[in-house]
Amino acid sequence: MTTTAILTAAGSGQRLGAELPKALVLIKGQPIVRIAAENLISSEAVDEIIVTVPAGYEAQFETALAGLKPAVMLAIGGETRQDSIMAALTQLSLACDKVLVHDAARPFTPPALIAQVANAISGEVSAVIPALPVTDTIKQVAVRIPALPSSTTLYSAQNDGLVTATLNRETLVAVQTPQGFDRGVLENAYRNASGKGIQGTDDASLVEALGIPVKAIPGDAAAMKITTPTDLKIAELLYGGAR
Numbered sequence: 001m002t003t004t005a006i007l008t009a010a011g012s013g014q015r016l017g018a019e020l021p022k023a024l025v026l027i028k029g030q031p032i033v034r035i036a037a038e039n040l041i042s043s044e045a046v047d048e049i050i051v052t053v054p055a056g057y058e059a060q061f062e063t064a065l066a067g068l069k070p071a072v073m074l075a076i077g078g079e080t081r082q083d084s085i086m087a088a089l090t091q092l093s094l095a096c097d098k099v100l101v102h103d104a105a106r107p108f109t110p111p112a113l114i115a116q117v118a119n120a121i122s123g124e125v126s127a128v129i130p131a132l133p134v135t136d137t138i139k140q141v142a143v144r145i146p147a148l149p150s151s152t153t154l155y156s157a158q159n160d161g162l163v164t165a166t167l168n169r170e171t172l173v174a175v176q177t178p179q180g181f182d183r184g185v186l187e188n189a190y191r192n193a194s195g196k197g198i199q200g201t202d203d204a205s206l207v208e209a210l211g212i213p214v215k216a217i218p219g220d221a222a223a224m225k226i227t228t229p230t231d232l233k234i235a236e237l238l239y240g241g242a243r
């Protein structure tokens with residue numbers, strides 16, 4: 001039986017302010033998606049990789065990922081991350097029994113963490129996520145239009161920014177990828193979400209919607225997500241040099 005990684009890279013990179021899709025942006029001369037794929041391969045926990053790519057950019061991604069072993073397959077992404085993963089799930093091989101879903105936007109995720117997630121999936125544990133304790137206090141505010149990171153939308157005329165709750169930090173974690181799943185459980189979760197119109201902000205939440213337990217294991221700061229130009233600079237400075 002085998003483990004497949006679905007590497008999501010079909011985002012636009014709008015918040016990064018790049019002309020290219022984020023996954024094609026270079027860090028020290030290497031496309032982000034290639035760095036992420038190489039770390040998946042180095043983990044020795046992954047047998048095949050399916051990369052979700054934005055329609056129209058297939059050739060650029062083929063070039064960015066050329067020469068990797070195992071060779072990666074491309075799946076044309078959809079409008080949302082969830083749609084992209086749905087498309088990739090249809091390309092899983094018959095032999096695949098574990099799936100890691102990983103964001104190309106977290107290119108410096110250490111191979112050791114990738115292996116730990118894969119190894120934690122077992123008969124009893126069908127969903128595994130890496131998570132770190134939050135250091136900020138997290139509050140809920142009244143939001144009527146969705147917030148864009150790094151914008152002031154939260155405090156606009158439509159959103160008054162009024163606090164509705166302060167959450168207990170002791171019980172909160174920030175969740176990273178890769179998230180690892182028993183293949184059947186993940187497929188059921190996506191089928192269920194699609195049938196019921198559930199949109200999750202991660203894959204595990206779709207499994208939670210089935211009432212199936214999800215196990216958190218310690219994450220790693222190096223698995224940080226690159227969303228904004230500042231994130232890109234931080235990732236480059238902190239983790240880009242070790243390559």
Ligand code: C5P
Pocket residue numbers: 008009010011012022023052053077078079080081082084085102103104105106226227
């Ligand atoms: O947009 P965000 O940074 O949250 O996206 C997380 C990951 O999902 C990124 O690696 C992005 O390329 C991927 N994605 C995707 N298909 C979409 C939107 C995002 O594969 N439609």
